[in-house]
Amino acid sequence: MEELGFQEKIGFIGGGNMAKAICEGVVRKGLIRYSQVYVSGPNIQNLLYWKEKGSVPFRGVCANNSGPKASPSDISLVKKMFEVSGVCQQVPESLINAIGALAGSGPAFVYLILEALADGGVKQGVPRNLAVEFAAQTVLGAAKMSLESGKHTGQLKDEVCSAGGTTIAGIHKLESGGVRGALMDAIEAATKRSQELAQEKHG
Structure with a gap:
């Protein structure tokens, strides 16, 4: 052994x-x-x-x-x-709560995004099991590309958006819906709650 x-x-x-x-x-x-x-x-x-x-x-x-x-x-x-x-x-202790929000709470936010992507596919007629599989593989592939390519995420996004194409139309809807701000707010809320819980334990 x-x-x-x-x-x-x-x-x-x-x-x-x-x-x-x-x-x-x-x-x-x-x-x-x-x-x-x-x-x-x-x-x-x-x-x-x-x-x-x-x-x-x-x-x-x-x-x-x-x-x-x-x-x-x-x-x-x-x-x-x-x-x-x-x-x-x-990392410095001052970043622990923020990183905990990003890496600890972040998966739940991604699951919500996956569910929403799959729901969108189902709404358009894609069977649920296929919609979930394609949504998960899409997020997995995008995350892998972000880690391995060394490119800025904005550049990766631009490379997928053809002029006048389907992707930029979808991006417009996401931006109109405030998805970027909502995700930033979610990280901020989780960080603040982590700080509050720490104060409650030591208060």
């Missing part, structure tokens, strides 16, 4: 979907076992999920970001663990 990557105990503040996804990724890679994982959070159902997995769940907890006592090896360990499940960047 291969030796595990980490022998340390790993803690999650909050045991929701994001923690589950991260932990599943590092366990699947053989870096840790669930028995090494400690999870805190207010949701009993989430804590029962972790207990069934063999983790150690508990409630009421306060944590800081990497402060002066965090060693380079501590930071490296956390970075290695998070990179298994996705992007890992070290």
